[in-house]
Amino acid sequence: MCGIVGLLVKRPALRDSLGAWLSPMLVCMGDRGPDSAGLAVFSLPVGDGKRRFSLYAGLETIDWSQLASRARADLSPDVEIESNANHAGLTTASDPTRVRGWLEDGFPSLHLLSVGRSIDLFKDTGHPRELVDRYAFARLSGTHAVAHTRMATESAVTPAHAHPFTAGEDFCLVHNGSLSNPNTIRRKLEKRGIRFQTDNDTEAACRFLEWRMSAGDSLEAALEKGLVELDGFFTLLMATADKLVLVRDAFACKPAVAAETDDYVAISSEFRSLAHLPGIKDAEIFEPGPERIYSWNVSPSLAG
């Protein structure tokens, strides 16, 4: 019921091409998921102890400049807002817990999609090509991005159910497949104080990893445990500030293909969404195997 795509560029000069290369991938996978889409892009970190908060207004109209003035008054004069249709990135060095609280109190209908120094996250309903147009994804710049297209079952297709799901800071996850024990996982995690926003099975996977990482596991160690505890069929594609990570379950019945050149690593549910990429004819193309954790680091030269 989904398509997933991911892209990581290997040279600084290619950062500005990230969105242009990723957008056709996303639109193509709209065949697998025409109802809603989400995209997380990672770019150079904001400095000076600041964080970016990705905000989404849904169907409501919001006066972003008014929100910005209130934030400068209530939180800190350093607040900057970059708005893009019903989406905005709010940057500030204020303590994130304070910011969350301020948003929940003052703007309860706003969705906080992500928090981090590198991540910016978009979600909306509609066919992926509508999102590409609305948010000008083709102009996005960054080191790496993951995106997801969704075939929804709930009638009011809400952005809350759209992937990517986030946990903590600078972490997101997209999922293709169907977990068979998400409720058991959710109840176990809720007992440990982890809050869920949806009953979507993907969120169970995301919160499981959040739990393990907040307990000190690396992402890879958390995924090893996830392969044991999560049941069902899943291809998971994740991103942190400095890497892309992919894993498939033991059955490996949900598709995934990767293509790598000197310039990029591209991942998709179907090869045809990669066919437009430059140099694809000479790319190394492979299919990730079951129960193996694949990760690609952003190269240090890119991060500088």
Add this chain to the structure above:
Amino acid sequence: MSEFTSLEESAGFDRHVLAYIHQAAETGLYEIRGLGAKRRVPSFDDLVFLTASISRYPLEGYREKCVTKTVLGTRFAKRPLELEIPITIAGMSFGALSANVKEALGTAATQCGTSTTTGDGGMTPEERKSSKTLVYQCLPSRYGFNPDDLRQADAIEMVIGQGAKPGGGGMLLGQKVSARVAAMRTLPEGIDQRSACRHPDWTGPDDLAIKLEELREITDWQVPIFVKLGATRVRDDVKLAVKSGADVIVLDGMQGGTAATQQVFIEHAGIPTLAALPLAVEALDDMNMLGEVQLIISGGIRTGADVAKALALGADAVSIGQGVLMALGCNRSDYQTTDGPRDAGADYEALGAAPGYCHHCHTGRCPVGITTQDPVLEQRLTPAEGARRLRNYLNVLAMELTTLARACGKSNVHHLEREDLVALTVEAAAMARVPLAGTSWIPGQHPQQGI
């Protein structure tokens, strides 16, 4: 000793459960049997019609028309199915049934202007020849599946599951894997057939969409594609089937039959047909697909009243399997010979069954020659006699359907609506989402709330 002693049976450990435990302990074998769920569940019997009165006028039978014509598969296909009655014959395999029976089904269906469906074993020439409208199933096993038959089909039915065993694969025990069956299924003769529960070349609705597209490409987008589901997570499944490209949804409730599967599946998996149907209608309505994607309901449809109630609750048609076999003679105490009827009692007894209690399709020793590959037993039902019985049954169903529809003032059976029904029990009211008779109460629904 008191004169008031009596034998007291336990409800939990009744004779059926005792027999199950004793057999399990003795043999180490779990029970495999045919037909569908035997235990009582809320069903169409728990609904009644609000027929004509002062506020609603009935139609005269015979003189005033009541249309039964039914079109299936209008969404994408160039050639939708046009049926005379909203009653189709469900998928049942050659292998489960004899060749004579498959031919009888086709003949009767053609005479009544409706369709038959192949099963988990492929298309026989007898059925294709005798059945004017033939739906070709594509199952996880792909036994006998081939492009020549696919191109001859009038519709394709992608089987995700069936009501008797949603999540389970097919099964045919060795005694029914005759030479002909084995050849069609590419199996050694006489072995127990194991079947896959998932399709080999796709998993999940996103990849199903691509698979349905392939079948359309191979058949040049001419014929409708049905998607058949066993009734479990009905709302989500129907929506995903529609999004995957289904022209028609076939939904099979837990009372649906099989020729052979584990007892645990039959009785303990899937939800009643009565509960499944409104969920499917709601899912289609949510997607604004009512009328564009047709809905066929199956699983224990027996009478014209069942058909009428199913249509009233929103189905476009029903599909019948077990009822059709019973029309042919399943569980009858006799079978026909050229010298007249002969009693089959001894043959039932040899199976450990009796007429009216038999569910031993899996043995291949069907006393009335229906679910068998045995050449001697097969002769107990000729294609002509089978066709005659089935035609009669279908005609009776159609007459009962139109009788009730006319009594509700409908000139077209597809105008039956859920407001024509009330329920006799609280469970049925809740499942069917119609009021409990004598009240305006639908359990689980706020009075002001739309359904």
Add this chain to the structure above:
Amino acid sequence: MERVAEPGRMTPRESTSPIAPTPALADSRAANVVEWDLARTGVRALNQWLHHDASREGARAIRVLNPDGQHHLAAGLNAPLQVEIAGHAGYFVAGMNQLADVVVQGNVGWSVAENMMSGTVRVKGCASESAGASGHGGLLVIEGDASSRCGISLKGLDIVVGGRVGHMSAFMAQAGTLVICGDAAAGLGDSLYEAVIYVRGTLHGLGTDARQEPLTAADVEKLSSLLARAGFDHAPESFKRIASAKTLYHWHIDSSHAY
């Protein structure tokens, strides 16, 4: 750039044995090859023409340009056509193929030649999952690697893979042959019926009811013939024979863990 070694490479590696080249469809001017450019027309138009008009128009050799990973290319062929797909293709390439010879000059996605009945399908690159699923007859050659569930539910097709196969290959394979020149990942031949598997490389685990058996003279002969047709030059004696132990042919409680 750290990366774990991948088992399912889809870029053909340099072959370790000389692969007899498939004669490329000759230059169109010389040999009457009809070219079809998918960048200008859709897959539906191509398939419609292949099904109904190609033979009638006397076209025998067809080259399809710019496939770009699209699905269903040359699905449902039913005539002795020669179709070359000039690039990577998507799912269900040559699905239910009958009588035709199809060559893909690149990789294919899922379920190439599924339910194939006769003819030949050759993939010069690698094949994704479920290659040859439920195939009944003919020959499927994958010169590179095949992914998981290669030959699942096989029903008489012969498959020859020049490289590796992924896990659960030949699952519930009923009839036919799977020849694997490279390694075979875990779960090979699970729930096998009468199909036979030959593996030259390393076995990483057999499935339920599959076992290794000695090669017979008949096996050697069959292998020679298949390898020659596929164009791989390996000694038949270097293969291991895997077949069903047939303990699941009649249900018994002691085998219940195996189901």
